[in-house]
Amino acid sequence: MNVDYSQLGLKAGLEIHQQLDTKTKLFCNCPPVIRDDKPDIVIKRRLRASAGEAGKVDVAAAYEQLRGKHFIYHAYNDSVCDVELDEEPIHELNPEALGVCMQAALMLSARVVDRILVMRKTVVDGSNTSGFQRTALVAKNGFIDLLSGKVRIGTVCVEEESAKIVERRSDYDVYNLSRLGIPLAEIATEADIKSPEQLREVAEYLGMVLRSTRKVKRGLGTIRQDVNVSIKDGARVEIKGAQELRLLSKLVEYEALRQKNLVEIATELKKRKAAAVDKIVNVTDIFSSIESKLIKNTLGSGGVVSAVKLRHFKGLIGREIQPDRRLGTEMSDYAKTFGKVTGIIHSDELPKYGINETDVERINKKLSCGSNDAFVLVAADEERAAPALKAVIDRARQAIKGVPKEVRKANADGTTTFLRPMPGSARMYPETDAKSVKPESEGITFPRLLTEKANDFEKLGVSKDLAHTLINEGAEDFFELMVEENSNVNASFIAEIIVSYAKEMERRNLDHTKINDNHLKAAFSALNEGKLAKESVMEALAEVASGQSLDLEKYKTIPDSELEKELKRIVSSNSELQLSALIGKAMGQLRGKAPGKKIVEILKKLHK
Numbered sequence: 019m020n021v022d023y024s025q026l027g028l029k030a031g032l033e034i035h036q037q038l039d040t041k042t043k044l045f046c047n048c049p050p051v052i053r054d055d056k057p058d059i060v061i062k063r064r065l066r067a068s069a070g071e072a073g074k075v076d077v078a079a080a081y082e083q084l085r086g087k088h089f090i091y092h093a094y095n096d097s098v099c100d101v102e103l104d105e106e107p108i109h110e111l112n113p114e115a116l117g118v119c120m121q122a123a124l125m126l127s128a129r130v131v132d133r134i135l136v137m138r139k140t141v142v143d144g145s146n147t148s149g150f151q152r153t154a155l156v157a158k159n160g161f162i163d164l165l166s167g168k169v170r171i172g173t174v175c176v177e178e179e180s181a182k183i184v185e186r187r188s189d190y191d192v193y194n195l196s197r198l199g200i201p202l203a204e205i206a207t208e209a210d211i212k213s214p215e216q217l218r219e220v221a222e223y224l225g226m227v228l229r230s231t232r233k234v235k236r237g238l239g240t241i242r243q244d245v246n247v248s249i250k251d252g253a254r255v256e257i258k259g260a261q262e263l264r265l266l267s268k269l270v271e272y273e274a275l276r277q278k279n280l281v282e283i284a285t286e287l288k289k290r291k292a293a294a295v296d297k298i299v300n301v302t303d304i305f306s307s308i309e310s311k312l313i314k315n316t317l318g319s320g321g322v323v324s325a326v327k328l329r330h331f332k333g334l335i336g337r338e339i340q341p342d343r344r345l346g347t348e349m350s351d352y353a354k355t356f357g358k359v360t361g362i363i364h365s366d367e368l369p370k371y372g373i374n375e376t377d378v379e380r381i382n383k384k385l386s387c388g389s390n391d392a393f394v395l396v397a398a399d400e401e402r403a404a405p406a407l408k409a410v411i412d413r414a415r416q417a418i419k420g421v422p423k424e425v426r427k428a429n430a431d432g433t434t435t436f437l438r439p440m441p442g443s444a445r446m447y448p449e450t451d452a453k454s455v456k457p458e459s460e461g462i463t464f465p466r467l468l469t470e471k472a473n474d475f476e477k478l479g480v481s482k483d484l485a486h487t488l489i490n491e492g493a494e495d496f497f498e499l500m501v502e503e504n505s506n507v508n509a510s511f512i513a514e515i516i517v518s519y520a521k522e523m524e525r526r527n528l529d530h531t532k533i534n535d536n537h538l539k540a541a542f543s544a545l546n547e548g549k550l551a552k553e554s555v556m557e558a559l560a561e562v563a564s565g566q567s568l569d570l571e572k573y574k575t576i577p578d579s580e581l582e583k584e585l586k587r588i589v590s591s592n593s594e595l596q597l598s599a600l601i602g603k604a605m606g607q608l609r610g611k612a613p614g615k616k617i618v619e620i621l622k623k624l625h626k
């Protein structure tokens with residue numbers, strides 16, 4: 019997509035959370051190891067809103083949403099203690115974790131604060147047994163200066179990781195406590211980023227800075243990025259939970275597109291003097307004779323069909339605002355969140371679902387819809403239908419104003435889904451169980467930046483571009499290990515596969531996330547032992563990406579003696595062919611069965 023982001027007034031900020039690989043957790047002596055084996059201890063808890071300290075309205079409302087829900091916590095005798103269980107005050111702030119953050123601050127030219135104060139940030143989803151997350155500001159006012167421009171670093175913080183969700187049920191959630199309390203470094207930029215490409219460059223650089231401390235955890239889920247995005251006339255939207263670097267620029271691109279489309283829709287709605295009518299109408303009687311399976315099931319179980327009229331909205335609910343997502347999808351997100359319904363039906367998508375044009379006419383009549391009006395239907399039991407449609411009315415009204423400020427969740431394809439309204443500010447208050455710490459800069463050194471490693475990689479025969487890509491994508495350690503373990507394989511080929519397989523799988527419409535380091539490791543090892551041809555590596559990986567297991571046997575190369583026999587046969591039955599044509603023919607027939615180089619060598623000998 020060719021978009022002029024400066025004209026669009028794009029502004030984005032990035033917040034990255036990186037798990038640290040320290041000897042102990044942030045506030046206790048437990049090992050920072052994430053486990054998912056059978057727990058030694060299972061605890062049932064309820065979270066209650068405590069008045070006073072945390073008595074903010076949005077927090078209270080959030081608690082209200084969780085009313086009646088309880089939490090199950092999984093714990094282990096040797097890696098969870100009373101601190102994680104919130105039965106004991108926290109211990110002293112882990113100096114090793116603080117040191118890593120101070121090193122990061124040094125690399126980001128940020129000023130370390132005079133005293134480190136631990137603060138509490140209210141969390142009401144049960145992911146922390148105490149009801150809050152502890153965080154401490156380490157440094158502020160830094161900057162980085164990259165090819166794409168200067169970006170200010172607002173803050174560097176050290177935080178505790180939350181408990182890991184195991185299972186979500188309607189009446190309870192299950193969390194594993196082994197992850198709770200692992201130190202996190204949090205770096206937040208100011209909203210100085212002006213394009214999706216710049217965001218990617220900044221994210222790669224900050225990741226590199228943290229990895230340069232050599233004290234960060236590696237692998238999927240160990241680093242999380244939140245992005246905030248706004249455009250001119252749009253609004254600040256926070257996108258949570260991007261785990262993949264390659265997804266970041268797409269998130270910004272699609273969010274800018276979403277806001278641009280929502281602004282255009284708002285302009286049109288204002289021009290039309292549109293309005294959401296605050297009246298929910300029961301239209302169940304119309305549906306008693308309708309052949310819609312979808313609705314029949316609801317009515318069969320005692321539910322109702324309710325509707326709201328959206329004056330002058332016709333054609334705009336069905337307008338696409340992100341790939342395969344419409345204003346109607348956003349209304350549906352609201353209805354799902356606030357009414358716990360499975361979805362909505364809007365007039366822009368009808369006739370569909372067994373609802374025909376005559377039915378639409380009857381609904382229009384009942385709601386007194388004019389030719390430019392639209393409606394939204396919800397089929398559910400009455401207790402859920404009403405809040406769902408109220409949420410739809412709310413979202414429709416916001417659509418007239420423009421872009422709502424909200425927190426959204428990153429989807430795997432780069433689009434986003436509504437998560438919750440933007441929380442109010444000032445959710446932090448001091449941790450009463452911790453003394454403030456004076457940061458000691460002695461022993462905090464500027465580490466060797468990983469970017470300097472690019473030179474080492476070039477010495478192995480890897481091109482400059484490829485060397486930098488390895489580092490930007492955080493693959494430097496894995497690359498070095500693979501080169502060390504597979505001395506018969508060209509380092510440049512190893513690098514090429516590591517940085518390009520994801521893109522190649524995407525090109526083939528396959529899911530690259532199914533491929534992990536162990537698959538690559540096995541492929542390189544087979545290559546090293548001469549059991550696999552270079553040409554077969556991507557093919558074998560593609561099978562993994564399409565959901566099959568890695569089957570290297572299938573791609574096994576044939577022994578040299580057999581290869582020679584096979585080539586002799588090809589030469590003698592094609593005696594009229596020139597060498598180049600012979601090579602082409604043999605390659606076609608033996609592709610993946612033997613290294614191309616070897617085929618050429620033998621053919622040259624045979625063709626004399």
Ligand SMILES: [Zn+2]
Nearest residue numbers: 046048098099
């Ligand atoms: Zn502990």
